[in-house]
Amino acid sequence: MITIAGAGLAGLASAYELAKRGASVTIFERAEKPGENSVARFAGGMLAPYCERESAEENVITLGCTAADWWAQVTPVTRHGTLVVAPPRDHAELTRFARRTSHFDEVDGQVITQLEPALEGRFERGLFFKEEAHLDPRQALADLTKAVEELGVEIRYGTDAPSRVDLNCTAMAAGLPDLRAVRGEMAVLHCPDVKLSRVIRLLHPRMPLYLVPRADGLFMIGGTMVESSSDRPPTLRSLTEMMSAAFAIHPAFAEASVVEIGAGLRPAFPDNLPRLVERDGVLHLNGLYRHGFLLAPAMAQQAAEQLLSETCK
Structure with a gap:
């Protein structure tokens, strides 16, 4: 046993x-x-x-390279990749992201539209990580x-x-030495007017954020990493950043309903x-x-x- x-x-x-x-x-x-x-x-x-x-x-x-196959044994896994984008003023962030990563294709606005028709005319450049997935x-x-x-x-x-x-x-309840709490905040939005099939990462110098499509017109948005031991609800600053990011991805999110907000403490060692x-x-x-x-x-x-x-x- x-x-x-x-x-x-x-x-x-x-x-x-x-x-x-x-x-x-x-x-x-x-x-x-x-x-x-x-x-x-x-x-x-x-x-x-x-x-x-x-x-x-x-x-x-x-x-992590075999995680999608592992999870597919027990739950549905969406294998549509990850699309990383940035507004024109932040193209330097896109270049920096490309230098530090691999297994992507550089895409222009036309390819972005082919991948996600809802983003037509929204972004001039991006990186497409076709081997990635989400659940x-x-x-x-x-x-x-x-x-x-x-x-x-x-x-x-x-x-x-x-x-x-x-x-x-x-x-965190284990109380191990060197273990610290990193607070993550999220919001779930309902916006049936936007159709996206894959994770969208929006790069920003201060707080890169991601938008994850779920079923029935729902989207999860998150990305905050706050060194904090408090699991109180998300702050106004974080929510403002997240909602602004959603609007930057698509203006229809301005009319989205906020279904849920939440925060959790993620355990992390120094490295x-x-x-x-x-x-x-x-x-x-x-x-x-x-x-x-x-x-x-x-x-x-x-x-x-x-x-x-x-x-x-």
């Missing part, structure tokens, strides 16, 4: 990998229902290793929960984990890379930062292999 504290993204992914390898797994989760306490519910769900290389280490590509985070969490339960994993909701478990996946950490005889999987859906599969595989190798000794 392998025990896990936390039924968030890391805990569920690890349980999935363990159960696939034949292990008997029990997860202890304080929340009363799936996903209730998971910061992943505020994520964009972007599986974009090449874009993320702009501000992250090479390991993000190495660990709906809340649907993915629900589908992953169902998948692990079908593999025989027991999830005990409303239950504190015992003082000693095999794997701790409790994010912003996830780690497997042994502490007091317990293995911790933590520090997924802003790359949760991208890096959780590879990190869960490593955790499963380490745990099973230790139980076989």
Whole structure:
């Protein structure tokens, strides 16, 4: 029997990998229902290793390049790529982004229109990362929960984990040294007049933002990274930046309905890379930062292999 504290993204992914390898797994989760306490519910769900290389280490590509295939085993994945754009005044940001990334095609306004007809005449230049993908985070969490339960994993909701478990996946609650909170803020907009099929990243010198299409005319917009331990609702400044970015992508967003706003604390180590950490005889999987859906599969595989190798000794 392998025990896990936390039924968030890391805990569920690890349980999935363990159960696939034949292990008997029990997860202890304080929340009363799936996903209730998971910061992943505020994520964009972007599986974009090449874009993320702009501000992250090479390991993000190495660990994240197979994430879309992993997630496709349990939940729908949209493989339409990522389109990175910038208004004319910020074309220098586009050049800088291109220097720091790879696996993209440079596109002009005509190609942008072919990719996204709704953006006709909006942008003169862009970068198209055709190998990237995205998913709906809340649907993915629900589908992953169902998948692990079908593999025989027991999830005990409303239950504190015992003082000693095999794997701790409790994010900021784990209290690991060097772990810090990075606040991410988001808004969900309803704008059926705009039709987009892929993630749009809008570059800006102060705060690059992304717009992720969801079903039924919904769009998630986010991108803030605030060093803060407060999970209060998004600030007026952040919301203003996000709404301005949406309007810059398409003016029809001025009439969009704001369906939801939210903020979550993402655990990060100083290098912003996830780690497997042994502490007091317990293995911790933590520090997924802003790359949760991208890096959780590879990190869960490593955790499963380490745990099973230790139980076989």
